[in-house]
């Protein structure tokens with residue numbers, strides 16, 4: 001093996017750790033249901049919700065936590081959430097149908113994203129709140145409500161392009177929503193259709209990890225709300241979208257060391273760390289480093305509820321530097337959030353069986369082929385670099401020290417690599433072992449899954465603890481009734 005192992009160990013909460021220690025159960029499940037297999041842990045979702053709620057309580061804020069459904073298709077997760085007081089953000093007709101069928105009443109549902117007429121109609125028909133993209137969508141919605149004599153629909157106005165006063169730092173461009181500079185015609189349309197739409201507030205969702213940008217957007221929303229109220233609109237809510245993120249890695253030092261070594265590998269001052277010299281956005285041009293590392297900041301201690309807390313304590317320059325939370329509280333505004341990835345932190349595992357372990361050329365990295373496609377474990381797709389955990393078929397087999405491996409998928413395609421980097425494992429895997437990818441519930445489980453080569457997409461299983469033991473059922477068999485831990 002070339003040099004010291006460079007591990008990127010996953011951060012494991014109690015539930016995932018306990019499942020990983022239940023090797024026999026994991027093997028029984030994959031023997032019965034095939035590989036790959038997804039495992040979701042609904043009770044963890046409820047626990048994560050509670051963490052977000054505690055941030056609300058700390059700042060004495062009201063408002064709703066809307067789970068961004070698009071991050072996972074699971075029914076079990078959704079039904080577990082239906083047994084709490086959380087809401088859901090749906091971004092398609094089928095997601096809205098799914099959510100209504102899981103037990104969410106329309107007052108707990110928000111429709112966002114690009115909408116086709118059927119989605120818009122069902123949203124209006126069932127009286128869910130609609131995050132309106134712009135004037136055209138507002139006209140379309142108003143037209144639907146009139147034509148079908150529906151009840152007045154609550155709408156949030158989704159905006160982007162906020163500026164801080166003084167420094168002109170624009171928040172990033174978005175495909176969705178209305179730029180703040182075009183607010184006037186939007187508000188005029190809202191007023192014109194006041195009999196059929198009820199503007200309850202404003203919204204943004206920025207696809208960034210930058211706290212500064214989000215604080216700018218929230219402050220911008222507060223100014224827009226002032227303007228709305230000065231025009232006599234009864235807007236009372238700010239929806240700050242999602243993007244609170246997750247902390248994937250157990251050890252920040254491993255992350256620092258790994259990224260340093262990756263940089264050195266790209267520069268050629270150490271042996272390669274990837275298949276085919278891939279640089280994850282970095283390039284070597286005549287001995288100097290170019291580009292930037294296009295990776296998720298996998299070690300991210302300020303993520304999820306902590307990220308929300310930090311956002312709320314940011315000062316608002318155009319409001320005498322007062323914290324954003326204080327301004328929300330003073331006006332009794334509702335704060336809505338739409339976390340996807342952050343609510344799904346520690347909520348799932350993806351299991352893949354090892355089919356083949358081949359010795360590499362010149363005694364280099366082992367070539368490990370899995371019974372899973374790269375799309376079944378989409379960590380790489382999301383730029384998340386994190387090691388799988390080896391769960392041996394035979395727990396008594398002695399470990400034989402660390403190995404460096406390449407992880408290949410099951411497609412007949414050169415590019416079907418579960419990850420393009422060399423992965424270091426603390427022990428050599430053998431055919432029949434499982435490689436378990438932790439924390440995949442947010443976007444890495446089913447968002448990218450395909451039927452390529454007529455291979456099956458992973459089945460999904462829901463697991464919960466009861467009397468110290470793990471119980472499980474197929475995802476679509478799960479309902480949060482008495483047999484299910486924690487939901488009563």
Ligand SMILES: *Cc1c(COP(=O)(O)O)cnc(C)c1O
Pocket residue numbers: 068070071089112113205241242243244245338339340341342
């Ligand atoms: C995707 C999305 C979210 C969730 O984003 P995360 O990064 O998963 O928290 C929330 N709101 C909207 C409108 C989205 O498109």
